[in-house]
Amino acid sequence: MRCSYCSRDAIYFQRHSGKHLCRRHFTDSILRRVKRNIRKFRMITRDERVAIAMSGGKDSVVLAHMLKRLYGDRRDIELVAISIDEGIKDYRAPTLEIARKICRELDIEHYVVSFEDEFNASLDTMVEKGERNPCTYCGVFRKYLLNRKAREINADKLATGHNLDDEAQTILLNFLQSDIERLARLVPSKVQKGLVPRIKPMRELYEQEIVTYAILHNLPVSFEECPYSETPVRAAVRDFLYDFENRYPGRKFSVLRSFEAILPCLHEKYPQISLNECKICGEPTPREICQACELKRELDLS
Numbered sequence: 001m002r003c004s005y006c007s008r009d010a011i012y013f014q015r016h017s018g019k020h021l022c023r024r025h026f027t028d029s030i031l032r033r034v035k036r037n038i039r040k041f042r043m044i045t046r047d048e049r050v051a052i053a054m055s056g057g058k059d060s061v062v063l064a065h066m067l068k069r070l071y072g073d074r075r076d077i078e079l080v081a082i083s084i085d086e087g088i089k090d091y092r093a094p095t096l097e098i099a100r101k102i103c104r105e106l107d108i109e110h111y112v113v114s115f116e117d118e119f120n121a122s123l124d125t126m127v128e129k130g131e132r133n134p135c136t137y138c139g140v141f142r143k144y145l146l147n148r149k150a151r152e153i154n155a156d157k158l159a160t161g162h163n164l165d166d167e168a169q170t171i172l173l174n175f176l177q178s179d180i181e182r183l184a185r186l187v188p189s190k191v192q193k194g195l196v197p198r199i200k201p202m203r204e205l206y207e208q209e210i211v212t213y214a215i216l217h218n219l220p221v222s223f224e225e226c227p228y229s230e231t232p233v234r235a236a237v238r239d240f241l242y243d244f245e246n247r248y249p250g251r252k253f254s255v256l257r258s259f260e261a262i263l264p265c266l267h268e269k270y271p272q273i274s275l276n277e278c279k280i281c282g283e284p285t286p287r288e289i290c291q292a293c294e295l296k297r298e299l300d301l302s
C-alpha cells in the first residue's frame with residue numbers, strides 16, 4: 001500500500017484519519033500533533049527547564065526522544081529526566097537500565113531517586129508491611145518524590161508520558177465511578193506554590209502510535225508489566241474503549257474533546273483549593289498533613 005502523501009510504501013494505517021503513512025509521514029504526523037498539543041496548552045514556553053518523568057517504559061522513552069527532536073536545538077529549553085526507583089523486584093532494575101541508556105544516548109541529564117533511600121523501605125517492603133493496594137503506596141510516594149526532585153533541580157515543568165488511551169480511560173473511569181471532582185483536577189486550573197506543573201505532551205497520541213514510533217526509531221523499550229498491576233475496572237474500561245475505537249475510529253479523541261468542552265464548567269463547580277505546606281515535611285498538600293507523611297506514619301517509616 002502506498003503512503004497517502006507520497007510514493008513511498010506505507011508502514012502504518014491511521015484509522016482515525018483513514019490515511020496510510022510511510023515512515024517519514026508517520027513521524028511527521030505524530031510530531032506535529034505533539035507540538036500542536038504543547039502549543040495549545042502552552043506546556044513548554046521560552047527559557048524553561050523541563051523534567052521528564054522517566055520510568056524506562058515505552059511512553060517515557062518515546063516522550064524523551066520526541067522532546068529531544070522537537071527542542072534539542074533550542075538553547076533556551078533544557079531537558080532533564082527523573083526516574084523513581086520504587087524497589088519492585090525483577091521489574092524496576094531492567095527498566096531503570098533502559099532509562100539510563102536512553103538518557104545517555106540523548107544526552108539528557110538523569111536523576112534517580114529511590115524509595116529505599118528516601119523512606120528506608122522499598123515498595124516490596126511497604127506492600128509486605130501494609131494493608132493497602134500496592135498502587136496506592138507507589139502512586140503517592142512516586143508523585144511526592146517526582147515533585148520534590150523536580151522542584152529541587154529548578155524544573156519549570158514535569159512532563160509525563162500519558163497517551164490518548166490513558167487519558168480517555170481516566171476520563172471515562174471518573175464518569176463511571178462518579179468521581180467528577182477528580183475529573184476536574186485532571187487538568188489543574190492554576191499553578192500552585194510548591195507544585196511543579198505537570199504536562200502531558202503525548203495526550204493526543206494513541207498507544208499504538210507510540211509503540212510504532214518506538215519500533216521505527218529502534219528505541220530500547222520494555223513491554224514488561226508491573227507485577228502489582230491489577231486494576232480490573234481500568235482494564236474493563238480499556239477493553240471497552242479498544243473495542244469501541246475499533247468499530248468507530250476516532251472515539252478516543254471524542255472522549256478527550258468532550259472532556260475539554262466541559263472542563264470550564266468543571267473548574268467552576270470545583271474550584272481548585274489553595275494548597276498548604278504539610279506540617280511534617282513542608283510539601284504542598286490540600287490537608288494539614290500530606291498523604292505521603294500519612295502513609296509513612298501508617299507504615300511506621302522514618
Ligand code: SF4
Binds near residue numbers: 135136228229
Ligand atoms: S502498577 Fe506497579 S508501577 Fe504502576 S502504580 Fe501500581 S505498583 Fe506502581
Ligand SMILES: [Zn+2]
Binds near residue numbers: 006007021
Ligand atoms: Zn509518505
Ligand SMILES: [Zn+2]
Binds near residue numbers: 293
Ligand atoms: Zn508531608
